[in-house]
Amino acid sequence: MAPRLVPITAGLVVCGLTLGPLFALIAHAGIGGSLLAADWAALRFTVMQAAVSAVVSVILAVPVARALIRRQFWGRGFVLALLGAPFILPVIVAILGLLAIFGQNGLLNIALAEIGLPKLSIYGAHGVILAHVFFNLPLAVRMVLFGWQAIPAEQVRLAHSLGLARWTFFQVLEWPMLKRVLPSACAVIFVICLSSFAVALTLGGGPKATTVELALYQAFRYDFDFEKVAMLGMVQMGLSLGAAMIAISVRVPVVGQGLDRSISLGDTSWPVAVWDAAWISIALAFLGLPIASVVVDGIGGLWDLPKSVWPALGRSLWMALISSALAVALGAALASRTGEILATLAISMSGLVLGSGLFFFLRAWVNPFDFALFVTVLMNALMSVPFVVRILRPTCEATAQNYGRLARSLGLGWPAWGLWVALPRMRRSLGFSLGLSAALSIGDLGVIALFGSAETATLPLVMYQLMGSYKIEAASGAALLLMMAALGLFMVFDRWGQNARA
Amino acid sequence: MLELDELKFGYDPLQVSASCEVTERGITAIMGPSGAGKSSLLACLSGFLPPVQGRILWQGQNITKVPVAQRPVSILFQDNNLFPHLTIERNLALAFTRRLRLSSEAKARISHALEQVGLFGFGNKRPSHLSGGQNSRAALARVLLQRRPILALDEPFSALGPAQKVEMLELVKSVCAAENMKCLMVTHDPQDARLIAEDILVVSKGYVSGPFSVTEALDPKTGPLRTYLA
Numbered sequence: 001m002a003p004r005l006v007p008i009t010a011g012l013v014v015c016g017l018t019l020g021p022l023f024a025l026i027a028h029a030g031i032g033g034s035l036l037a038a039d040w041a042a043l044r045f046t047v048m049q050a051a052v053s054a055v056v057s058v059i060l061a062v063p064v065a066r067a068l069i070r071r072q073f074w075g076r077g078f079v080l081a082l083l084g085a086p087f088i089l090p091v092i093v094a095i096l097g098l099l100a101i102f103g104q105n106g107l108l109n110i111a112l113a114e115i116g117l118p119k120l121s122i123y124g125a126h127g128v129i130l131a132h133v134f135f136n137l138p139l140a141v142r143m144v145l146f147g148w149q150a151i152p153a154e155q156v157r158l159a160h161s162l163g164l165a166r167w168t169f170f171q172v173l174e175w176p177m178l179k180r181v182l183p184s185a186c187a188v189i190f191v192i193c194l195s196s197f198a199v200a201l202t203l204g205g206g207p208k209a210t211t212v213e214l215a216l217y218q219a220f221r222y223d224f225d226f227e228k229v230a231m232l233g234m235v236q237m238g239l240s241l242g243a244a245m246i247a248i249s250v251r252v253p254v255v256g257q258g259l260d261r262s263i264s265l266g267d268t269s270w271p272v273a274v275w276d277a278a279w280i281s282i283a284l285a286f287l288g289l290p291i292a293s294v295v296v297d298g299i300g301g302l303w304d305l306p307k308s309v310w311p312a313l314g315r316s317l318w319m320a321l322i323s324s325a326l327a328v329a330l331g332a333a334l335a336s337r338t339g340e341i342l343a344t345l346a347i348s349m350s351g352l353v354l355g356s357g358l359f360f361f362l363r364a365w366v367n368p369f370d371f372a373l374f375v376t377v378l379m380n381a382l383m384s385v386p387f388v389v390r391i392l393r394p395t396c397e398a399t400a401q402n403y404g405r406l407a408r409s410l411g412l413g414w415p416a417w418g419l420w421v422a423l424p425r426m427r428r429s430l431g432f433s434l435g436l437s438a439a440l441s442i443g444d445l446g447v448i449a450l451f452g453s454a455e456t457a458t459l460p461l462v463m464y465q466l467m468g469s470y471k472i473e474a475a476s477g478a479a480l481l482l483m484m485a486a487l488g489l490f491m492v493f494d495r496w497g498q499n500a501r502a
Numbered sequence: 503m504l505e506l507d508e509l510k511f512g513y514d515p516l517q518v519s520a521s522c523e524v525t526e527r528g529i530t531a532i533m534g535p536s537g538a539g540k541s542s543l544l545a546c547l548s549g550f551l552p553p554v555q556g557r558i559l560w561q562g563q564n565i566t567k568v569p570v571a572q573r574p575v576s577i578l579f580q581d582n583n584l585f586p587h588l589t590i591e592r593n594l595a596l597a598f599t600r601r602l603r604l605s606s607e608a609k610a611r612i613s614h615a616l617e618q619v620g621l622f623g624f625g626n627k628r629p630s631h632l633s634g635g636q637n638s639r640a641a642l643a644r645v646l647l648q649r650r651p652i653l654a655l656d657e658p659f660s661a662l663g664p665a666q667k668v669e670m671l672e673l674v675k676s677v678c679a680a681e682n683m684k685c686l687m688v689t690h691d692p693q694d695a696r697l698i699a700e701d702i703l704v705v706s707k708g709y710v711s712g713p714f715s716v717t718e719a720l721d722p723k724t725g726p727l728r729t730y731l732a
Contacts, residue, residue: 416596
């Protein structure tokens, strides 16, 4: 219904925001640069940690998903909801939660000390992988759950009525599904982990655990070596392009779709029940304890909050609102197959790379640090667009298909179509995508870490600085605040959408 | 007079040719086997499907290229004839206004139309609170407000029970007579045609033929629909 100009403009905006900074980066990098040993190490580490995180997440996801799909128990809905939580939980908040469990003085080390074992350190490669598994295990579980649910109920019933043995059942029904789902789950998580800056920033570092993005950040922040920044940006861009090819070919389920059906996979003997219960408990503890500790530690920390937290919270809130509005506007305009590909290409360029490209671009005319918030809002919006497109596209297409003819026969122009048809029909998914992008944006610690200063710090950056100066109580308070802000934004918008009629 | 002049429409394996005229008043049924192109004929007439060639003339005027919203045709589809999230009143209002606040004159027009279809007082309900038959009535009321001289029915009552369907067909007949409207109605059921149609267009094997009188078209031995009815 909308004139063609709208999607074309949105497409140009997304292309411009992606290609502009990239060209600036390329122009700045020149051709002469070469990679040092440390850069190669960073490249190797980036790929290695992403691959290991992906494989571990997927392997652990299978028994958890299997237990969830074949068990009906009290609180199952809660566990499924918890699987969606890491998606809107700010990365830096989750890391603080992980530190409370696995950190130097965390619960795990206290327990180890009790039984006389040496302490484990969360910093380094295994910490990065641990955090990545925390974030991506739920995604992997959801993807595998969808796979199981996609097995038609008739086939399951047929298999039972044929009296297939457990192993045959697995071979005939489950294995073909896993063979299809697991590689794509692996690919998605690999892509996500290639450019997850905040985890590397907080838990990585040193010669053995520095990612390309972290090296880029260090070159930018500490060495002011912009040539190196440009070159590392190119390296990350190469990685991202490869990743984008993978990402486009794989479908990712977005949070919030119905997973309430459980299916009988046979075998109700008690050892299997114990096995399932064990996996569900492990997953629940692994995902739930860090989040619970953020809440518990945070309540005490609320009284230790420095004054700088409040303006940062205000800044973060309005930035999240603008950025989500922008993301949803762009996403709605691009809700088509072409738009989805375009948006996926844009997201796979890491925010940090685009941010530094934009830095070079702006530097030609202005002091880029004055535009820190502007750039952050823009980049956060851009990073949410692919999710928004994925959420809006199905409802958008269904609305046009079901009511397009009626609207045409009534001669509704596009303002009337938007007001009377599209907006009310799509309100649910609009609310969901506004909430999601606002939560993603308020929790982001990426571009702002490059550009931010005391006057422009967002809440995640303030929290990171508090952690850096070992003010853990204050950091916990800030974490709770940030978590409530992200969750609150998500819930307010999502609730608005849920109030849709019919 | 509604004239189809050397009209060709549809997609390649199923292209239908039509050259015929029907009268300006009364009800014409469109019958023929499934997939023969009955719905395409209505889609072409109402402007959703541009013809491959030929002209459509209404009262001597060429309306072949007139945009959907400006045609003299209103259409009721099999489903989705009302926006489920809007009240009946708002649904009806969209037939003639885009204003956010309805004037008292607009409200009066709407309630008059609702009265004509026996839904007086249902304006503030939503379609989900009404039965299938009541929704059909509401959609018909909207058609009345659109004030187009031709009404195209693409089996909008096919989901109703037999008694309700007969009721709706009779309502269509009386409304069309009262408003001087031409009605073209796609149907599978010879009973529908016997009940309210004056004549029948037959769509079959790539041609639109007729109009035939109802008895002629439905004759089980010699009529053009004999293989379909058998």
